[in-house]
Amino acid sequence: MKGAVSICFLSLLLLQATAEEEEDVTSVLRDRSHIDETLRLAMEEKAGDYAAALERLRKIYHTSIKPMEQAYKYNELRQHEISDGEITSKPMVLFLGPWSVGKSSMINYLLGLHDSPYQLYTGAEPTTSEFTVIMHGEKIRSVEGIVMAADSSRSFSPLEKFGQNFLEKLIGIEMPHKLLERVTFVDTPGIIENRKQQERGYPFNDVCQWFIDRADLIFVVFDPTKLDVGLELEMLFRQLKGRESQIRIILNKADNLATQDLMRVYGALFWSLAPLINVTEPPRVYVSSFWPYEYAPDTSRELFKREEISLLEDLNQVIENRMENKIAFIRQHGIRVRIHGLLVDRYVQTFKEKMSFFSDPELVFQEIVDDPDKFYIFKSILAKTNVSKFDLPNRDAYRDFFGINPITNFKPLSAQCSYIGGCLLDKIEKAITTELPALLSSINSGKQPGLSSCEATGCGEKPKNRYRKN
Structure with missing residues (x-):
């Protein structure tokens, strides 16, 4: 009996010592x-350069992209409204x-x-x-x-x-x-x-x-x-x-x-x-x-x-790369807004072409929305502008979009111009092709000023593949 008690006591001591050793390891x-x-x-x-670039980006968005975004209610299509807080975040x-x-x-x-x-x-x-x-x-x-x-x-x-x-x-x-x-x-x-x-x-x-x-x-x-x-x-x-x-x-x-x-x-x-x-x-x-x-x-x-x-x-x-990523994000957003504006403009033009004095507006537009390929809505956008077919939104989304926003609420792009402000399409085209790339170039030219040219460029090293294990 005493031997069994001794064995149990030794086992408890051993367990306590092991626990203390593990505790010492985890406490380091x-x-x-x-x-x-x-x-x-x-x-x-x-900080000054970064803040100036952010302010320039915010100005480009508000003057060149947001007007078309609001005119054609893009946020109701994609449910992603860009605020100043998101741009500067x-x-x-x-x-x-x-x-x-x-x-x-x-x-x-x-x-x-x-x-x-x-x-x-x-x-x-x-x-x-x-x-x-x-x-x-x-x-x-x-x-x-x-x-x-x-x-x-x-x-x-x-x-x-x-x-x-x-x-x-x-x-x-x-x-x-x-x-x-x-x-x-x-x-x-x-x-x-x-x-x-x-x-x-x-x-x-x-x-x-x-x-x-x-x-x-x-x-x-x-x-x-x-x-x-x-x-x-x-x-x-x-x-x-x-x-x-x-x-x-x-x-x-x-x-x-x-x-x-x-x-x-x-x-x-x-x-x-x-x-x-x-x-x-x-x-x-x-x-x-x-x-x-x-x-x-x-x-x-x-x-x-x-x-x-x-x-x-x-x-x-x-x-x-946070500034470059923000510029790229706003430019990508601008491309989507531009495509949306072009599509709505094409829907509006097609609706006006098919309407006659005796036509039922609802039936005419329902036919256009149900079968946009019959009226070359999407193909005409690809043919006339530098739009990739992979960037085109889902066609069914426009059935829901126009179900909430009647086609008569929208003006064609040719009517979205003013003597002082210019045309919405011209401004967003300029932002996408000229202003945002120029801002990105100015950021890259002054990137990492504290590093040597070799450190900043990587001296010709191959970029890392983020998916492949190094």
Whole structure:
């Protein structure tokens, strides 16, 4: 009996010693100096040049693109209104993925918030129930979603359309941080596959789509225990279609597995995501553990460190190219508005040509909307203008568009001219072909003034393939 008690006592001591050893390992904080170095947070930026370029971009949009956008009600077709806050906003990094995979811990790690009163709450259970926007401010404070939506100077006022229930689930956190001067982080509620969307009390997928449309970089985070793809995650990847260049897939908590098990999990993640991502080459998956503690012993520490630096370089590239990305985005938006204006103009002209004294206006236009190919609506646009067929919108969308906006509400483009303001089509053409490219050239010519010509151009190095593993 005494021998059995002794064995139990020794076992307890052994378990206690093992637990203390594991606690010592997890209590050792990792060196974060590589984050500041990779993101170049110590470098000072020329804020004046950036602000002047933003003001020029805002002026081009308001004088050359927005008039046609308003004249032909483009926002009712695509539901994406561009505000001044969106033009002047910082790049947005969006964190998506299942619950408790380490999204909030990753933000805490990047911002150095661990063990501070301001760190995002983390845990093994679903902890983030709100959309949390972490942004720069002069002092640390939280901002309610209702206040964020009401402030026209921010880029979040359009979120008011999702209702008060959602605004109660939106919160902003401001803090004076060097990284947040250049980028804004958005933490999202984790995907829970056994929960119906209506139980959230607001249109979760529609809100996610709003953030996806505006994100410059999208981190989709997984961990080795949550690789299953359910209906909600499948819907999320459908919403990400067309944004593959912004997506970065992260396999987090990788140091919890031995090397052999990690290889199997990596393969399982690819197998799960392959049907959801429609790209020729497989997506780039970053494998590491994004939290402040040291990697677990006997794991691939050097590999995890290199993967982390590679992801930080991607983030830094988005930060450094933020002005170019904004110009490209506004130009892309202008091209879509121009195509929409040309199409509405063609619908108006066709309607006037087919109308006669005895015609029924509703029947005539219904025939045009139901079969636009019969009247060469879309083909005429491709034939007369420099429009790619791949940029043409869905034809069915115009049936719904004109169902809300009668054709008689619109004037042809030839009538959208004034002696002082000029013609809408000429102004938007000039913005697309001349003004925005010239602004982009001026930014590129003065890019990275503090670097040598070799560092700024890469000295002829081949660009990295963001989808291929380096």
